[in-house]
Amino acid sequence: MITAFFVFIFGACIGSFCSALLYRTRHGVSVAKGRSRCTTCNKELGPLDLIPIVSYLIRRGRCRHCKAKFSWQYLALEVGMGALFLGAYWRYCGFGYACLLQPEGFLLPAKLAVFLVFLTLIFVYDARYSEIPDSFSITGAVAALAMNIALKPHDWFWYLLAAAVGAAFFGVQYALSRGEWVGDGDILVGAMIGAMVGWPLVLVSLFSAYVLGLALVIALMIVKKKKLTDTIPMGPLLALGAAAVLFIPLSFFPFFWYAW
Numbered sequence: 001m002i003t004a005f006f007v008f009i010f011g012a013c014i015g016s017f018c019s020a021l022l023y024r025t026r027h028g029v030s031v032a033k034g035r036s037r038c039t040t041c042n043k044e045l046g047p048l049d050l051i052p053i054v055s056y057l058i059r060r061g062r063c064r065h066c067k068a069k070f071s072w073q074y075l076a077l078e079v080g081m082g083a084l085f086l087g088a089y090w091r092y093c094g095f096g097y098a099c100l101l102q103p104e105g106f107l108l109p110a111k112l113a114v115f116l117v118f119l120t121l122i123f124v125y126d127a128r129y130s131e132i133p134d135s136f137s138i139t140g141a142v143a144a145l146a147m148n149i150a151l152k153p154h155d156w157f158w159y160l161l162a163a164a165v166g167a168a169f170f171g172v173q174y175a176l177s178r179g180e181w182v183g184d185g186d187i188l189v190g191a192m193i194g195a196m197v198g199w200p201l202v203l204v205s206l207f208s209a210y211v212l213g214l215a216l217v218i219a220l221m222i223v224k225k226k227k228l229t230d231t232i233p234m235g236p237l238l239a240l241g242a243a244a245v246l247f248i249p250l251s252f253f254p255f256f257w258y259a260w
Contacts, residue, residue: 004086011085012052014117015078022125025133041066052078073124081120088112091247111147112246115196118143119239122189126235137188144195159195162202166194169206186234193242201245209234209241 017031024031036045043065048055056075062068092109118140126132141163149156170186194202216232 004089007089008082008086009052011082011113012078014085014113015081015120016050016052016074018081018117018121018124019074019077022121022128025125025135026129041068053082077120077124081117084116084120085113087247088116107151111151114143114147115140115246116243118192119196119243122192123236123239126185126233130233131183132185132189132235134185134188137185137192141188141192141195144192148195148198155198158199162194162197162199163191164194165199166190166192166202166206182234186238189235189238193238196242197245205238205241205245207241208244209237212240213237 020036021031024033036050041063043063045064053075056070056078061070061072061075063070088109091112118136121136122132122140125136145159145163148159152159167187167190170182170190173181174184174187190206193205197205213232213234216237
């Protein structure tokens with residue numbers, strides 16, 4: 001359990017970094033430029049202000065200098081990323097530590113954790129701003145191809161095929177609708193997801209995303225928050241669909257086997 005604790009803490013630290021990356025990407029500032037500052041008083045935040053989870057709770061989500069309230073999303077992203085890293089660890093090690101001593105036992109959960117970082121960035125950014133930076137998708141696709149092919153060099157063709165299928169799936173929709181059905185950012189996200197999950201799991205991932213989208217639209221229509229003609233961000237749905245395939249055994253998706 002000590003190992004699990006440190007995995008969670010490391011994930012929370014990555015979540016804190018992701019918060020800074022999301023904010024700086026939105027405002028066109030390099031993540032390597034200077035230390036974090038309060039967005040209200042512009043005072044530089046010290047190391048004690050940036051301890052994941054702990055600093056937020058101790059200071060009750062407020063700036064030490066001007067007492068302005070920070071968004072709850074900072075805490076949520078730190079806790080959520082810590083939980084996702086724990087999930088990646090459990091997925092391959094079951095909270096044991098012996099598997100981490102083997103090269104593959106360490107690389108597989110590490111690979112899944114990297115994938116989850118990119119999926120989370122796309123989930124949060126698209127949910128907030130209804131757009132997806134190409135830098136997230138392109139970097140995620142390149143990282144996914146590199147890691148998957150390095151671990152399974154004989155399957156390189158299937159990962160490239162899955163990336164192409166994911167991109168083509170949205171590229172055709174974008175061309176037919178002239179950008180009305182999906183955005184051009186979805187094309188790159190489709191390629192990234194294909195590169196992550198491979199062939200034929202990319203089909204399961206895309207199908208799962210649309211099922212989730214339909215369920216969400218129906219739920220929002222019931223509570224009268226959306227109309228059938230309204231649009232919803234596709235990035236979070238694609239991220240959830242990919243995460244489901246990465247975490248859940250394929251036997252959980254019986255519809256795929258019937259279709260296949």
